[in-house]
Each structure stands twice: as C-alpha cells, then as structure tokens.
Amino acid sequence: MIAVYIIVGIVVVLAIVFIATYNRLVRLRNQVKNAWAQIDVQLKRRYDLIPNLVETAKGYMKHERETLEAVTKARNLAQQLASSGAGARAKAEGELSSALARLLAVVESYPDLKANQNFLALQEELTSTENKIGFSRQFYNDSVLRYNNQTQVFPSNMIANVTGFKASEFFEVTVAEERKAPTVSFT
Amino acid sequence: MWEQIRSNQIRSTILVVGMGLLLLLIGYLLGLYFFGSGIGGLIIAVVIWAVMSLVAFFRGDNILLALSRARKISRDDHPRLYNVVEEMKIASGLEKIPDIYIIDDPGLNAFATGRDPNRAAVAITSGLLQKLNRDELQGVIGHEMAHIKNRDVLLMAITAVLLGTIVILAWYATRILFFGGMAGGRRSSSSGGGSGQIIILVVAIVLMILAPIAAQLIYLAVSRKREYLADASSALYTRYPEGLASALEKLAASSSQLKSANKATAPMYIINPFRKKGMSASDLTSTHPPISERIRILRSMAGGASFADYDQAYRQVHRTGRQIVPASAMATGAAIGLRAAGPEAAEKEPDEIQRARETSDLLWRRSGYKTIACDCGAKLRVPPKFKASSIRCPHCGRINQA
Numbered sequence: 001m002i003a004v005y006i007i008v009g010i011v012v013v014l015a016i017v018f019i020a021t022y023n024r025l026v027r028l029r030n031q032v033k034n035a036w037a038q039i040d041v042q043l044k045r046r047y048d049l050i051p052n053l054v055e056t057a058k059g060y061m062k063h064e065r066e067t068l069e070a071v072t073k074a075r076n077l078a079q080q081l082a083s084s085g086a087g088a089r090a091k092a093e094g095e096l097s098s099a100l101a102r103l104l105a106v107v108e109s110y111p112d113l114k115a116n117q118n119f120l121a122l123q124e125e126l127t128s129t130e131n132k133i134g135f136s137r138q139f140y141n142d143s144v145l146r147y148n149n150q151t152q153v154f155p156s157n158m159i160a161n162v163t164g165f166k167a168s169e170f171f172e173v174t175v176a177e178e179r180k181a182p183t184v185s186f187t
Numbered sequence: 188m189w190e191q192i193r194s195n196q197i198r199s200t201i202l203v204v205g206m207g208l209l210l211l212l213i214g215y216l217l218g219l220y221f222f223g224s225g226i227g228g229l230i231i232a233v234v235i236w237a238v239m240s241l242v243a244f245f246r247g248d249n250i251l252l253a254l255s256r257a258r259k260i261s262r263d264d265h266p267r268l269y270n271v272v273e274e275m276k277i278a279s280g281l282e283k284i285p286d287i288y289i290i291d292d293p294g295l296n297a298f299a300t301g302r303d304p305n306r307a308a309v310a311i312t313s314g315l316l317q318k319l320n321r322d323e324l325q326g327v328i329g330h331e332m333a334h335i336k337n338r339d340v341l342l343m344a345i346t347a348v349l350l351g352t353i354v355i356l357a358w359y360a361t362r363i364l365f366f367g368g369m370a371g372g373r374r375s376s377s378s379g380g381g382s383g384q385i386i387i388l389v390v391a392i393v394l395m396i397l398a399p400i401a402a403q404l405i406y407l408a409v410s411r412k413r414e415y416l417a418d419a420s421s422a423l424y425t426r427y428p429e430g431l432a433s434a435l436e437k438l439a440a441s442s443s444q445l446k447s448a449n450k451a452t453a454p455m456y457i458i459n460p461f462r463k464k465g466m467s468a469s470d471l472t473s474t475h476p477p478i479s480e481r482i483r484i485l486r487s488m489a490g491g492a493s494f495a496d497y498d499q500a501y502r503q504v505h506r507t508g509r510q511i512v513p514a515s516a517m518a519t520g521a522a523i524g525l526r527a528a529g530p531e532a533a534e535k536e537p538d539e540i541q542r543a544r545e546t547s548d549l550l551w552r553r554s555g556y557k558t559i560a561c562d563c564g565a566k567l568r569v570p571p572k573f574k575a576s577s578i579r580c581p582h583c584g585r586i587n588q589a
Contacts, residue, residue, distance in 0.1 A: 038277060128266075128273070131270075131274045132274050135277040135278035139280050
C-alpha cells in the first residue's frame with residue numbers, strides 16, 4: 001500500500017515538474033517571437049522613412065546620386081528578404097545600415113540640407129529607428145540566449161526534445177562596418 | 188537576466204514584512220496601554236495602514252506627479268525625448284511605453300512612478316532636458332526604466348506607507364503619553380497589574396523612540412540598494428555606462444535644488460534632491476548612494492555591460508567581497524560587450540543652446556502659447572488670449588498671420 005502511495009507521489013511530482021518546465025519553455029519561446037516582431041516593426045519603420053529621406057536629400061545633393069541610389073537599392077533588397085530567416089535578413093539589413101551611415105556622413109557637406117527642418121526631423125526619426133533596431137536586436141538575442149539555454153540544459157532539454165522545442169537563430173550582424181559602433185566621423 | 192532578481196525580491200519582502208511586524212507590534216502595545224486591549228490597537232494600526240496603502244496604490248502616481256507639478260507631453264512636443272524613452276522601453280523589454288512628463292524646473296532631476304509596468308510614467312525636469320546629450324539622456328531614462336521594470340516604484344510606495352504609518356502612530360502615541368497620560372486617569376484607577384503596566388509602558392516608550400528610526404533605516408537601505416540595481420540595469424540596457432556616468436556628473440555639478448521635491452518624494456528621484464554640495468554621505472541616513480561613488484562604479488565597468496561587470500566594479504570601488512547584484516540575476520550572464528559613444532557624441536546632435544531652445548519652445552507650447560517664426564528670424568510668442576488675426580513683428584515690423 002505504501003509503495004503505491006510512493007509511486008503515485010513520484011508520478012505527481014514528475015507531472016508537476018513536466019508542466020512547469022513545458023510552460024516555461026512556451027513562455028520563453030513566445031518572448032523570442034515577440035522580440036522578433038519588435039525588430040520587424042522597427043525595420044519596417046526604416047523602410048518607410050528611407051524614401052522620404054532620399055526624396056528630401058535629392059533636391060540638395062546633386063553630386064551624390066550614387067550614394068542615394070545605393071541606399072534605395074539596399075532598402076529594396078532588404079524589403080524583399082523581409083520574409084526570409086534571421087541570418088539572411090540580418091545581412092541585408094546590415095548592408096542597408098552601412099549605406100545609410102555613408103549617406104548621413106556626406107550630409108555634413110551640405111549645410112542647406114542640414115538646416116532643413118523637414119530633413120532634421122527625418123534624421124532624428126532615422127537615428128532613433130537605428131537605435132531601436134539595435135535595442136530590439138539586443139533584446140531579441142538575449143531572449144534567444146535564454147530560450148536556447150533552456151532547451152539545452154538538463155533536464156529541460158529532454159522535455160524540449162520530446163515536445164519539439166528547437167533552438168532559435170540569433171540575429172547576428174554580418175557586415176563588418178556594422179559590427180563596430182555606429183559612429184559617424186565628421187571632418 | 189530579465190525576469191530579474193528573485194533573491195532580491197525575497198530580501199525586499201523580508202524587509203517589508205519586518206516593517207509590517209513592527210507596525211503591528213506598535214499597534215498592539217499602544218492598544219494594550221491605552222485601551223487595555225491589544226487587539227483594539229492592532230485594528231486601529233491596520234486600518235490606518237490600509238487606508239494609506241489604498242490611497243497610495245490607486246492615486247499615488249497622480250498625487251506624486253501633481254505634487255511635482257509635472258505636465259504630460261506627447262510625441263510631437265519633443266520627438267527626441269519620446270524616441271529615447273521608446274528606445275529604452277524596447278531595450279528593457281517593457282510591453283508598454285510609459286507616459287512622459289516634464290517638470291518646468293531648472294534643477295536637474297528625474298523620477299519614475301506607477302504601480303505596475305503597464306501603468307508607469309517617467310518625469311524629467313526641463314533643466315535636465317537642456318543639459319543632457321542623447322547618450323546621457325538614454326542613461327537617465329534607462330535608470331528610470333529599470334525602476335519601472337524591477338517594480339521598485341511599488342516597493343518604495345509600500346515601504347513609504349509603512350514608514351509613514353509607523354511614524355504617525357509613534358508621534359501621536361508619544362504626545363498622548365507625555366502630555367495626556369501624565370494626568371493619571373484610567374491607568375491609576377485600573378485595578379492591579381502594576382508591574383505589568385510599567386513593563387509595557389517602558390517597552391512602549393522605547394519602541395516609540397526606536398521604531399521610526401528602525402523603519403527609516405530599513406526604508407533607506409531598500410532605497411539605496413535599488414539605486415545601485417537601477418544603475419546596473421541602465422548600463423545593461425544602453426550598453427554604455429559612460430552615458431549615465433557623465434549624466435550623473437552633470438547632475439552632481441548643478442547647484443539648483445528642485446523646488447517641488449519634498450522629503451516624502453525624495454527617494455523617487457534619480458539623485459537626492461536635497462543633497463548639499465560636495466556631500467559624501469555614505470552613511471545610513473541617505474536615500475541615495477553618493478553620486479561620486481555611483482559614477483566611479485560605472486566608470487570602472489571596463490569589461491562589459493552585464494550585471495556581473497557592474498558587480499565587479501562595485502566590489503572594486505568598495506574593496507569589499509559583498510555582492511550588490513544578486514547572484515541569481517548574474518547566473519545566465521554571457522559576456523555582454525560595451526558600445527562606443529553614439530554618433531550623437533559628435534557634432535550632429537543639437538548642442539546645448541539648441542536644446543535649450545527646444546525645451547523652452549516645448550514649455551511655451553504646453554502653456555498654450557503659439558510660436559510664430561517671423562521672416563527676420565525673430566520668434567513671436569503669442570499668448571493664448573490673443574485673438575486678432577495678424578500680429579506685427581516688433582523687431583522688423585512685418586505683419587505675420589497669427
């Protein structure tokens with residue numbers, strides 16, 4: 001009789017551990033998804049801002065056609081890749097970031113443009129959107145780290161394997177210029 | 188790392204429970220002494236505490252914002268501030284962006300309020316908005332965001348209410364004891380139990396004196412620890428401790444005190460609004476750690492921006508083995524790199540004069556004034572009562588449409 005109680009007790013404890021771990025995994029995975037959505041919002045915002053910026057800058061920057069075109073091209077490419085995986089997407093977005101940094105660097109030699117209120121507002125939005133992309137990526141990677149840890153450490157890795165929780169991909173920065181801090185130097 | 192600091196919550200809970208027990212003990216003793224029944228006193232103490240708690244819980248943030256004469260601003264009022272707050276909201280993983288308030292005051296300070304992360308607000312003074320560049324603003328907002336995220340605001344409200352109740356009870360009890368109780372009355376006429384009464388009296392008097400002090404020390408200890416944690420979190424969110432360090436430096440250097448702060452709201456601010464110049468009070472009676480020390484810790488974070496790095500810097504500055512960040516919060520810490528100064532540190536960002544203009548524009552607008560830019564470069568501030576359709580520029584004489 002006692003043996004039965006002990007077995008029942010063990011089963012109950014195991015079930016509780018299983019449920020708790022499973023729920024924790026679900027929560028972490030949802031957080032990863034949510035964090036990814038956050039990045040997405042900011043990247044979309046950047047797609048929306050760039051045509052306006054290019055349009056405003058065009059009137060002032062007669063000699064920077066290539067720089068402007070590079071930005072537009074990088075933007076369109078990134079938008080096309082928007083539905084692919086984190087790895088490919090990060091690369092395209094990295095290219096876009098560096099094209100934008102080049103554009104904002106040459107802006108310095110156009111004082112008229114820099115005095116344009118519309119441009120200043122756009123620049124503030126763009127700077128902030130770049131920051132937000134950085135911060136949401138930071139939060140996404142932290143969430144992925146915690147989720148992946150949970151799927152790999154014992155004993156929760158057993159539950160993760162059985163119930164099909166797979167490790168997530170980090171949003172790595174692949175472009176060399178982007179890896180260092182987004183510092184633009186003006187001379 | 189993000190669902191932070193469980194062991195810290197346990198410690199805070201113990202402190203709060205300790206204060207609660209202190210309150211109950213006072214109530215019990217007072218009841219025993221004045222009414223001859225401990226339970227009566229207990230009930231009175233609990234009722235006072237409950238009423239104050241309910242008020243603080245449901246109206247606390249509004250009361251605090253009203254006391255500091257803060258005004259809510261929207262995105263269009265100051266896009267940069269709004270953006271910085273949104274950036275920090277993303278970095279901290281909060282779900283909802285807090286309301287943003289401006290306090291029209293040249294003093295440099297900021298605070299966060301709200302009983303839960305979804306109902307929070309940050310308030311900063313207009314002086315701060317003028318003086319800080321973007322990186323520094325980020326550091327300060329990151330600090331406030333950490334208070335919201337770690338639910339410090341709620342904890343501080345709970346402890347403040349407990350402290351307030353204890354102080355009130357002790358204050359009235361000592362007055363009654365010394366001025367009313369001496370008349371004799373019920374105590375001398377009550378039958379027997381002489382030595383028991385005296386022991387209760389002695390204990391009660393000692394407690395009346397000690398309890399407010401003890402409660403205050405607990406309150407301050409909780410508050411100081413939370414400041415360190417908020418600094419650590421700010422460094423983690425921004426990956427740039429230098430931003431907060433240099434902001435704190437500016438805050439420390441400013442000599443104007445905040446007009447609208449008072450003793451009760453002091454722990455809410457990022458730096459103690461009542462500090463004297465050059466104060467190095469690393470003592471038990473300060474709500475905040477000394478600023479110079481906080482700056483030193485942040486600047487010592489050479490290796491990275493994680494909690495572990497902050498903790499190491501703290502121990503280095505204090506030459507102690509005691510950890511300031513709970514071990515559980517550091518457990519998952521992979522190495523977290525620092526970032527360099529933002530592009531804003533270069534010339535691109537508006538300089539201090541521009542920021543001052545921006546801020547004063549904002550304040551005029553919040554007071555209902557319209558700003559008209561005349562072609563000659565002058566700015567005309569049109570008061571809300573001005574009804575005419577055009578206005579003459581006093582500088583160049585052009586007629587502008589109002």
